[in-house]
Amino acid sequence: MSNVLGTVNPVETITAMAHRVGAAVLVDGAQAIRHQRWNLEQSEIDFFCCSGHKMMAPTGTGILYVRPERWNQMEPAILGGGMVERVFPEYVTFAPMPHRLEAGTPNIGGILALARAADYLEELGLEELFRYEGELTARLENILSELPGVHVLGSPEERVGVVSVTAEKATAADLAAMMDKYGVALRAGSQCAQPLLRSMGLSGVLRFSTAFYNTEAELEQVGQAMDNCLTHLRRWSQ
């Protein structure tokens, strides 16, 4: 899933195409982990990673899934305690997976919190969250697209989680700064996706994200606040 456009990519189709030419597939699921259920054991994906802070867990935590058929190909990138089996002056043998990839003292508190965050989301009801957030995202897209001079980026068949926009006569940075005053936290800039933005002829966009703790009333407030900010900034950008 694109962190800029919210586009849901056909991962299984891409994976099958990659495998036909002998390529391995790593899916960066940092965005998608909160918006769809993944059954990796039944998938053909080779590697899947995601970050904990996108799923209500502390920063600095994350998950790397490695398909069992790939385990023997994994070489440690970081050396340290707990990941070796036997050490000799001339050579070392590594512990079995996953320990060989987990050198040193783990982030025990963070990992426990990550597991609790996953349980928390399950307890809320993932399918219900996905449905509700989908409604919010669609409503948000409508609200933003109705603002004069605001352009919603992309028109994917399926958009989840985020809506990015550009606005005439107002930069993303200015809008984010002003919207912050209204209590709306937005991300302005390249969204860590410079090649994508460059291909669209853009250098910065304003990204809105919805989550289960948002309400439709809040989305209406966002639309009103955006309208105020645009009016104000455009007065000065003449």
Place this chain on the structure above:
Amino acid sequence: MRGTIAQEQEEFIQAFNAIDDWLLQYDFLLALYADLPLLPEKLRTDDRLVPGCVSRLWLDCRLEQGRVRLSLAADALISGAIAGVIVRLLDDRTPAEILESRLDVLTATPLGEELSADRFRGMEQVIARILAFAGQQISSSFS
């Protein structure tokens, strides 16, 4: 007669902090920026780009008759306006005046809080670039 950097800075801090509405503070800032002559388009070159800013901000420093002259332009109004406050204070000063100055305008007003960490670093780069330019002028006068 124009006041010192410290005097003008204090005047700005008092005037800005006396405004108790953030939107009016923005208006105050943007009105000052609107009065500032901007760096012409043809001079908005990569070597004048200030690193560390989220949006593009260009700063030109030059020496005219022993005084440092500054011009800026920015993609984003708010970043430009905040950098504009710094430029207003330090423009048309001698290199020695600039080097002896102590700028607290970002910390003595809510301006610093308006800035994300990235933008704050960008403003620090604006100040650093002006100080470096002033320092070069002093050094070259001894060589």
